[in-house]
Amino acid sequence: MNGLATQANPPATPGRGVHGDFTVWAPEARRVRVRVGGVDHPMERDARGRWHATVDGAGPGSDYAYLLDEGERPLPDPRSLRQPRGVHSASRVYDHDEFVWADGHWTGRPLAGGVVYELHVGTFTPEGTLTAAVDRIDHLVELGVTHVELMPLNAFDGTHGWGYDGVLWSAVHEPYGGPDALKGFVDTCHRHGIAVLLDVVYNHLGPSGAYLPRFGPYFSGENAWGPSLNLDGPHSDPVRALVIEGALDWLRHYHLDGLRLDAVHALRDDRAVPILAELSAEVDALAAGLGRPLSLIAESDRNDPRTVLPREAGGMGMTAQWSDDLHHALHIALTGEKHGYYADFAGPRVLADVLRRVFLHDGGPSSFRGRRHGAPVDTHLIPGHRFLGYLSTHDQIGNRARGDRMGEHLSPGLLTCGAAIVFCSPYTPMIFMGEEWGATTPWPFFASFTDPDLVEGVRTGRRREFAALGWDEEEIPDPMDPATRDAAVLDWSEVDREAGRLILDTYRSLIALRRAEPELSDPRLDRFRVDADREGRRLVLTRGSLRVVCNLSEEQTVVELDAAPRELLLANGYPRIDGAALDVPGEFFAIVRV
Structure with missing residues (x-):
């Protein structure tokens, strides 16, 4: 075992049976037993409501479950690391130290300057496993992404699903390959220079196999998905510890490079130090100990800049957050859709405004919320890399009735125009799998x-x-219907079609150019300028000496720049340059140096 692996794999968390020691928190139970290999063993309670037992002969590979009080059915461990027969069955003891890592060279990747790729293991390949996904890592390397963001992998009921109905927060979903398969995926990504982020869901449990509340007061109140996690009520200290220790375990034991925290606005927490700030402090300390950067990316509906402000400045200390306002502005500019929450983004200059200031809803009215919403981002203080920009996400596709993608509706010209805006902005770009070739496979909601x-x-x-x-x-x-999941699996043959090759080549070129030209990845929002015509269909992004010209209309037009271009770096068509004027076709982008 190499040096990094030794540092990153301290002894397994006590109480998970690796050395025959079992511990579970059940403060309201009168009697608790642990069943190991079909034999029940009594447990003793300590003053903190934790029950302990040592079982001779138990260890890695042993199956175990807990029985609470009299007549209770055996339940899986709330902190289980492995569920080989599903979330309703016994847990299995797993020893992190048995995996031999080969990523001793890995020093990590900061999120700033990176390109993120959101990946759903269950539909990335027909097999739907982490091992099968490894065979496609060369595609990610050639594309130029720096970070893979895996959608949730924690155990949920059934075989296929989005992952947001998980019920055991520390167990890797067995149909995806279990814990060793995740470690193998991360190890291979690191060998190819790619960091790995994991989407984790602490704001709710799925509707099937949610036995956690039987063990103690883990939940209090309600949120949009049901019971809300008890983060600030009586007995909330062990609840917070479950979240924080679980998050650190993903980073430490699986060598992950960061976490994406789902819907943090649903984490109700009135403590003086909110759990996000507490978690960011612990993750920063772990990063210092491991000697590599670790990232926390929040999904938040609050439009609150404090999410990404440093803790010492009164913020939560998140590395970054998703920016749905930017997605909505891009989506309506490209597709023309105006229903639902897109209605607020229908103004002709909204895209330019959102590109400049991050949020449209930054303290003003939100029609679909029926109130004022958000707060302004100080663009002199907060850099753009703290916000992820994207054309697509699992949410924005999957929450459509058919799960239809933009690749089904838009021309390659418009798709590459949208990509040019994302990759040439100060924000951290994110791609949803298949977007890079204009995939037309639907991605609706599915479960099993x-x-x-x-x-x-x-x-x-x-x-x-x-x-x-x-x-x-x-x-x-x-x-x-299993056919719904099957239809959502990426069709990799689309890559070889003419439109797929054109779009993929453009994505690769945009990412390579972003890496080669530091002005394109400069995150300083106060140095970012966006000019747009009256209709908002023709935009010019100023990135230092570079100009990104986008014509989203179907009509040929002339775009006047502030200086004559000296060099054409990349385009999806053939402009005619006359001094400082570019005569450009419809659905066109060009990146020029002036």
């Missing part, structure tokens, strides 16, 4: 729960939701 009543409830609820929005029920895929 095993309870018949839940299956029918999800099926009926999904259809009712979209039918109320005017969709024909016949157009809404059945989320519980």
Whole structure:
């Protein structure tokens, strides 16, 4: 085992059975037993409500479960690392130290200057496993991405799903390959110079296999998805510890380079030091100990700049956050859709405004919320790399009735124009898998729960939701039909089609140019200028000596620059240059040096 592996793999967390020692927090239980190999063993309670037992002969590979009080069915460990037979069955003891790492050279990658690729393991390949995904890493290397963001991998009921219905926060979903497969994926990515981020969900549990509340007061109150995590009420210290220790374990034991925190606005927390700030402090300390950068990326609906402000400046200390306002502005500019929450982004100059200031809703009215929302970003203080910019995400595709992608509706010209804006902005670019070749495979919501009543409830609820929005029920895929998942698997043959090759080549060129020209990745928002015509269809982004010209209209037009171009660096067409004027075709972008 190499030096880095030794540093990153301290002894396994006590109480998970590696050395025959079992510990579980169940403060309200009167009696707790641990069942190991079919034999029940009594546990003793300490003053903190933790129950302990040592079982001779137990160790890695042993199956175990807990029984609470009398007549209770055996339950999986809330801190389980492995669930070989699903979330309703016994846990299995897993020893992190048995995996031999080969990434001793790895010193990490900072998020600033990077390019993120969001990947869903279950549909990235037909096999839907981490091992199969390894075979496609060369594609990511050639594309030029620096960070892979894996959608949630923690254990959920069934075989296929998005991952946001997980119920055991520390166990790698067995159908994806389990813990060793994740380590193998990370090890291979590091060998190819790619950092790996993991999406984690602490704001709710899925509807099937959620046994955590039986052990103690883990939840209090409600949020949009159901019970809300108890972060500030009585007995909340062990709850917070479960989250923070679990997050650190992902980073430490799996050599991950960061976490994406799902919907942090749903984490209700009135403590003086919010859990996000506490977590960021712990992660910074771990990063110092490991000698490599670790990132925390928040998904937040608050439009609150404090999310990414340093703790010493009164912020939460997140490395970055997703910026849905930028997505919405780009989406409506490219597609013309104006329904639902897109309505607020329909103004002709909204895209230019959002590019300049990050949030559209920065203290002003939000029509779909029915109130004022957000706060302004100080563009002199906060750099753009702290916000992720993107054309697509799992949410923005998957929450459409059919899960249809922009690649189904837009021309290669418009798709590459959108990409040019994202990659030439001060923000951290993110790609949703398949976007880089204009994938047309749908990506709707799908799940594979095993309870018949839940299956029918999800099926009926999904259809009712979209039918109320005017969709024909016949157009809404059945989320519980295995064919819905199968149709969402990427069609890699699209890469070899003419349009796919053109778009992929453009993405590769944009990423390579962003790396070669530091002005394109300069995150300083106060040095970023965006000019747009009255209709907002023709934009010029100023990036130091570079100008990014975008014509989103179908009409040929003349764009006047502030100086005559000296060099054409990249374009998706053939402009005619006359002094400082560019005569450009419709659905066109060009990057020039002046």
